[in-house]
Amino acid sequence: MIKDNINIGLPSKGRLRQDTLDVFKKKRLKIYSERGERDLFGRIKKLPNIKIIFLHARECIEQLSLGNIDLGFSGYDLLKESTINTQKNISIKKKFNFGKANLVLAIPDLWLDVQTLLDLDEVADEFKKKKKRLLRVATKYPNLTRDFLYSKGVTQFQLVQSLGSTEVSPFTGTSEIISDITSTGATLKANNLRILKDGEILKSEACMMVSKLSSKKKRLKSFINLLTK
Amino acid sequence: MKLKNLSEKILRLIKSKGFKNIELDPVLETKYILQRSGENFKRLLFSFYDLNGKELCLRPDLTISSVLRFIQNKKIKKDKVCYSGGAFRKTYQKKDSIIKNQIGFEILGSNDKQKEDREIIETSIKLLNNSGFKRAVLKIGNVELFNLLVKKLDIPRRWKIRLKRYYWNEKYFNELLKRLETNSDIDPVFVEIDKSRFIKMRKDNQNKIIAGRTFKEILDRFDMKIKDPRRASSGKTNTKIIKEFLKVKCKLENAPERLNIFFKKHNLNIVVGKEFFPINKLNNKNLKIEFSTSLPLEAEFYSSMIFSIEVKKGLKFRNFISGGRYDQLTNSLGFKSVPAVGAAIDMNVYD
Numbered sequence: 001m002i003k004d005n006i007n008i009g010l011p012s013k014g015r016l017r018q019d020t021l022d023v024f025k026k027k028r029l030k031i032y033s034e035r036g037e038r039d040l041f042g043r044i045k046k047l048p049n050i051k052i053i054f055l056h057a058r059e060c061i062e063q064l065s066l067g068n069i070d071l072g073f074s075g076y077d078l079l080k081e082s083t084i085n086t087q088k089n090i091s092i093k094k095k096f097n098f099g100k101a102n103l104v105l106a107i108p109d110l111w112l113d114v115q116t117l118l119d120l121d122e123v124a125d126e127f128k129k130k131k132k133r134l135l136r137v138a139t140k141y142p143n144l145t146r147d148f149l150y151s152k153g154v155t156q157f158q159l160v161q162s163l164g165s166t167e168v169s170p171f172t173g174t175s176e177i178i179s180d181i182t183s184t185g186a187t188l189k190a191n192n193l194r195i196l197k198d199g200e201i202l203k204s205e206a207c208m209m210v211s212k213l214s215s216k217k218k219r220l221k222s223f224i225n226l227l228t229k
Numbered sequence: 230m231k232l233k234n235l236s237e238k239i240l241r242l243i244k245s246k247g248f249k250n251i252e253l254d255p256v257l258e259t260k261y262i263l264q265r266s267g268e269n270f271k272r273l274l275f276s277f278y279d280l281n282g283k284e285l286c287l288r289p290d291l292t293i294s295s296v297l298r299f300i301q302n303k304k305i306k307k308d309k310v311c312y313s314g315g316a317f318r319k320t321y322q323k324k325d326s327i328i329k330n331q332i333g334f335e336i337l338g339s340n341d342k343q344k345e346d347r348e349i350i351e352t353s354i355k356l357l358n359n360s361g362f363k364r365a366v367l368k369i370g371n372v373e374l375f376n377l378l379v380k381k382l383d384i385p386r387r388w389k390i391r392l393k394r395y396y397w398n399e400k401y402f403n404e405l406l407k408r409l410e411t412n413s414d415i416d417p418v419f420v421e422i423d424k425s426r427f428i429k430m431r432k433d434n435q436n437k438i439i440a441g442r443t444f445k446e447i448l449d450r451f452d453m454k455i456k457d458p459r460r461a462s463s464g465k466t467n468t469k470i471i472k473e474f475l476k477v478k479c480k481l482e483n484a485p486e487r488l489n490i491f492f493k494k495h496n497l498n499i500v501v502g503k504e505f506f507p508i509n510k511l512n513n514k515n516l517k518i519e520f521s522t523s524l525p526l527e528a529e530f531y532s533s534m535i536f537s538i539e540v541k542k543g544l545k546f547r548n549f550i551s552g553g554r555y556d557q558l559t560n561s562l563g564f565k566s567v568p569a570v571g572a573a574i575d576m577n578v579y580d
Contacts, residue, residue, distance in 0.1 A: 108440045110430070112423045113451035118408070122387055125394070131441070132563070134263065146272065153401040158263065170440035177440070
């Protein structure tokens, strides 16, 4: 890669991609791809030194930490979930008003007796004492979930890594409860789950992030200024 | 080299008190740590998988390895052991070493608890006398005293369990006290909404399972919660009593009297005798001995007597030896309870 070129990582799919493209549009920056919509590379008209790479939002964080992209758009939740080595190479330049969602702890709606984390802690203790096993929490966010539960005094639990459709885990025997990202709570409700009263782990939104390994690139700074003005 | 010589000298002293030196496995199954301390402690482990998929880790402390050895060797008689070596834990603090050098000694499988507690403390004092440190404080406490207090308080059973379970975790314990003092854990609005669902579920098959719990388990606990609410005023009074209890600090020989005055003042109907204190008085000019109800435990497994010896190094007092009784440790690892008392010397004090 040419030294002074700027590589920008954008989300490759869904609403986050569209909202991010709108940020560029508002600044009159026209992104185009030579090989159509499925092309994962793009350019910005009249700015030949900038290369766009469309990536999965999680991949965007990884590539920023490696310095393979200089600027990236992804979720705050994904940054906070990443490892400490990843996080220390990335800084947030701007938080946006889209991609808003909360990481929450959800339990089966029919667990009437569980309203707060104090209740959950007691149930976790019951699992250990009576059922001789730990309460299982399915999640795509093991680090954030572990830290949150422990900070609230819930220590007797086991994390189960989920790769998708986390909401079904309590009803397929994979776990008893889940932590997952939700914007309206509708999917949780549709799957007979309920958010604990004090079960909000993290508020998230889309962020513009920069790789700390790219700090010497002169053009990057002025481009960030253009996007954040 | 200096540390190695020191370790050898300390081990010789411990052995002279009848403790048998044993070698502990440097690796153990991660599941035991998960069972004992849950997920959060697991992240501090250096863990890995063997070729059969079993998750193993470097020992994060020596006590757990020693207790596992006792159980797995199916020992039934009293065992007096000592050991030394490194315990391995990840750390977020740059200045902290990932290897904690420890020397431990313990008595397992003996029911003569008072005698064994005394022996562990006396051995610790002997080690202190030979350590070269001139000024020290021996602090003694007993978790059972706190449990007795909580048992007598007018608070719901679930709160008693909570407070006992988190007595060791100072930060979270204080948060619990705040909750006990102020807000309620039962929301009347939610209770009203859920009451109708409760009645409906009661009519259904009670063995139906929702995410690992039967209808009966869910509804019984719901019922217990709404029938045993906590009154805001008693929450405040009880928090005040607990906070006052945790401030009790005095000379060890005055501890029974001091505690009895406290319990009488609050009409708690508890009388404390000598059985809570393995030693009474020691004639050692350089060693200050005090009783405290709020010793930092740093581990959830202590069940009754606890103690620590802090030595003066420079201008500060630093922990040198700490220990106590942990009869429930084996139980938390999924085995039957084994009486156990022991102590560990933090060799990093010599750094």
